[in-house]
Amino acid sequence: MSDGEHLYTATIRWARAGGDFLGAAYDRGHTWTFDGGITVPASSSPLVVPLPWSRADAVDPEEAFVAAIASCHMLVFLSIAAKKRYLIETYEDVARGVMTPNEHGRLWVSRVVLDPSIAWAGQRRPDPATIAAMHHLTHRECFIANSVRTEIVVAGVDDTPPH
Structure with missing residues (x-):
């Protein structure tokens, strides 16, 4: 990195856990892990992808x-x-x-x-x-x-x- 640049990282993890992936009936729940070590549950918004394929108890983008x-x-x-x-x-x-x-x-x-x-x-x-x-x-x-x-x-x- 050059002077004046700052790097920020986040690791996004998702794994298929059943459901019909090819039919778009799969869980969108995943995690965000930030460089400080905290992991946050994330998902698509239930306003965009209906329940149960989204998680209402997670942060959406x-x-x-x-x-x-x-x-x-x-x-x-x-x-x-x-x-x-x-x-x-x-x-x-x-x-x-x-x-x-x-x-x-x-x-x-x-x-x-x-x-x-x-x-x-x-x-x-x-x-x-x-x-x-x-x-x-x-x-x-x-x-x-x-x-x-x-x-x-x-x-x-x-x-x-x-x-």
């Missing part, structure tokens, strides 16, 4: 995509707040991804709406305009937001964030 965007946004926002000396007590985001057909009729996650609820602490508290500016800066600095073409918006702050 679409919700992981939404979580990655929301998590990156939160981590950058926390960093910006700390640098600006604003104390955050809690940050909770109920992020929502919307999947729609593209111009070729193929489904894609076209929009992710972040809806963070932030509890501020301490003497210094940002006003709404400052919070909005912090979200815009966060969007510009987020590695994941810079990696996708999905529209990412922060509820109550903007409908078309700058890129």
